[in-house]
Amino acid sequence: MSWAAHELESYVLFRHVRTKVSYLAILVGCLLPDMFTKVPVYGLHIGDMTLIKASEPWKYHRGWPGVGFTHSPMWAALAALVVLAITRNRGWGVGILVGGAAHALTDCFDSVGTMLFFPFTTDHVTLGMWAYSAQEGRYGDAASYYSGFGGLWDLLWLGIALGGPAALSRSYFFEVVVPADPAWGWLRRKFRLTDATMVAAYRAFFIYGSCRVVAWMLWARLLNPKRSTQTFNPVWGGPQWVEKA
Secondary structure, three states: OOHHHHHHHHHHHHHHOOOOOOHHHHHHHHHHHHHOOOHHHHOEEEOOEEEEOOOOHHHHHHOOOOOHHHOOHHHHHHHHHHHHHHHOOHHHHHHHHHHHHHHHHHHHHEOOOEOOOOOOOOOOEOOOOEOOOHHHHHHHHHHHHOOOHHHHHHHHHHHHHHOOHHHHOHHHHHHHHHHHOOHHHHHHHHHOOOHHHHHHHHHHHHHHHHHHHHHHHHHHHHHOOOOOOOOOOOOOOOOOOOOOO
């Protein structure tokens, strides 16, 4: 699913994990599988010159050989062990594990899916709910995603996150989020952050993710120059007008 939904899911996961865990670690875990893999999927361009571009985006991003192993619980577990060894903080280890595993599971909903059981098998687990269309480029992928069940899936995560507004409150942040993670205290001391700045930093990814969902949805349906042919088509595995991977 989109980065916007991965950003929103971090708030939901933190609210429902029944153990002491770092919100920041869950957020990093949710974004980790794509942090170092997404640029070659769409390509890095300067003018007409292409610096990096995967020849077959889905194979590079989700497959083997490729970096598809980053979208597996095993990768999340290894990353969590490394973070635990470095920080000696159980909350950070658990957070990375929860976020990384959630990313792998929720990405199973598109037509490519993920190698959930890597390294024991390179088979992909997929529900095929919407089309994986990164091969269409950033805007083509956005048009496809937000013209079908992908966009509705993002709206669902936005609705779930908004369903617990107390999780974004100042009191929740200082009474629940901060005590669970010494990183906030370190950030306060290191950068002399005020209470207002810390709350703003905590809420930033929610606001950013929400704005991305709304902005891309509006672009796909109102501003997309190809919207007359790239119609809203919420069918399973669609939209039908895109050649899915």
